[in-house]
Amino acid sequence: MSSRFPRRSFVARRVPSSRLAEPVLPFGEGGPEATAVSVSQFIAQLNGALRAGVPDTWVRGEISGWRPWKGMVFFSLKDDKATLKAKMWPDRFRLLPFTVEEGMEVLARGRAEVWAGSGDLSLVVSDLQPYGIGALQLAFEQLKARLDAEGLFDASKKRALPLLPGRIGVVTSRHGAALRDILKVLSTRFPNAHVTIYPVTVQGAAAAGEIARGVAAFSRTRGADVLIVARGGGSKEDLMAFNDERVVRAVAGSTIPTISAVGHEVDVTLTDLAADVRAATPSQAAELVVAKREEFEALLGRNKRDLREILRRKVGEAGAELQALLSARAFAAFPHDIARRRAHALAAMQGLLSSFRSIPSVFGERLAGAHGRLLAWPDRAAFSFRRRQIDDELRALTNGLAARLERAAAALGGRAAQLDALNPLRVLARGYSVTYKEGETAPLTDAARVATGDALRIRLARGILGARVTGTRTDDES
Secondary structure (H helix, E strand, O other): OOOOOOOOOOOOOOOOHHHHOOOOOOHHHOOHHHHOOOHHHHHHHHHHHHHHHOOOEEEEEEEEEEEEEOOEEEEEEEOOOOEEEEEEOHHHHOOOOOOOOOOOEEEEEEEEEEOOOOOOEEEEEEEEEEOOOOHHHHHHHHHHHHHHHOOOOOHHHOOOOOOOOOEEEEEEOOOOHHHHHHHHHHHHHOOOOEEEEEEOOOOOOOHHHHHHHHHHHHHHHOOOOEEEEEEOOOOOOOOHHHHOHHHHHHHHOOOOOEEEEEOOOOOOOHHHHHOOEEOOOHHHHHHHHOOOHHHHHHHHHHHHHHHHHHHHHHHHHHHHHHHHHHOOHHHHOHHHHHHHHHHHHHHHHHHHHHHHHHHHHHHHHHHHHHHHHHHHOOOHHHHHHHHHHHHHHHHHHHHHHHHHHHHHHHHHHHHHHHHHHOOHHHHHHOOOOEEEEOOOOOEOOOHHHOOOOOEEEEEOOOOEEEEEOOOOOOOOOO
16 A cells, blocks of 8 residues: 555644634733634634645545435544544545445545534545455446346346347447457358447447447347447456446347357456357357358258158157057947948949939830820820820829939938948037046946046047046946
8 A cells, every 4th residue: 555655744833823813812901702713713724724734645444334415425434443534525426436335444535624513523535445456346346246136147048049140230349350350250151141230439438328329229129130249358447338237237138139249258247247148259259140151051951850850750659649549449340330331322322323224214115105005096186185194194203203312312311411420520529428447448338347546548529638537436326
């Protein structure tokens, strides 16, 4: 500490009496009433003497009784032998880059002053620094702990980068080496990459606000599939913007997967901890965003083989399940019933077709017989009567044929309805089910064959249920 704050030597000086009070007159020439000053005048003279005799001084001590009040802060500086009251005005307190904690050892620079309202002597502090650790490092550690407690660095919230992003966003300096490195790697690996650049300053007082606005702009517009926040290396002071709370919160709240590529490999900022992926350098960030073409083609080949194997396995499992269903006892007689009903329906259809084929010949024979009888009819006067008789027979024949066709169609529909009613899947669709005892293929028809706790398999019209017996009752009990 002696190298930074050289020890000052103070020499006691006699303060002229004129600076403390008016000349003291003997009591005999007016008494103390004539020479006395007011309290406020005395304190003003005392403060004047302190300002002249005790310049601004660095004082080392331990914080005690830290108490903010209306923008100001009141506290005490202590060591093992003494206590000194101190205070800071709002314009000085707001500039502190770290959070003051009770018991912290600090260096305080200020001037001595007597407060007229209470008569207390205090140190009016104009600057405050941690003792033994830099203010920047302390502010870094305090902010890191607070944001970590909020979950901004939680590993479970990290998102995977897209396999092949169509649009790549970059928040960095337009003229920095970081941007040149990123574009060089992207042009080599993926020349068709679409890159959108949000130019910002990466150090200085305005840097943090610009970087935070850039990240927020990409999140708001969804202007990229992946976002790179980058800058080249530098000192801790150069990287201050990437430890700013505004930037860290913007990166942690980004709706786009974000890569932080700040500084060199040895530099770790709070932005690195908040991002989904941390890259050691801007070049590595570009390598993480897009793979080489050969690597991408190899990945596609592996995925193709895996997909083909999955489909082959799924088809095999479905075939085995179908074969097991077909071999179930409840459906064993179904193909035979279908074949028998199909044979009956075919026979009925063939009979109907035979009837259709015989109609012209029967009609022709009847017409020929009628024609012969007409020619042999000697009485021409009976011609009109025979004609009406033929018309009546023709209508009767036509009506009989229509009735026969209607009966055949009704019989065919009845056979089809019987066939559809015998379909076991139709029965199941009406709300019925087939129950099996677990491990058996024969349907369960008697409650006496199972006991409480036995596992059951219930086949529905769509799907299979697993169940367990909780109790049984015989028909008599029901």
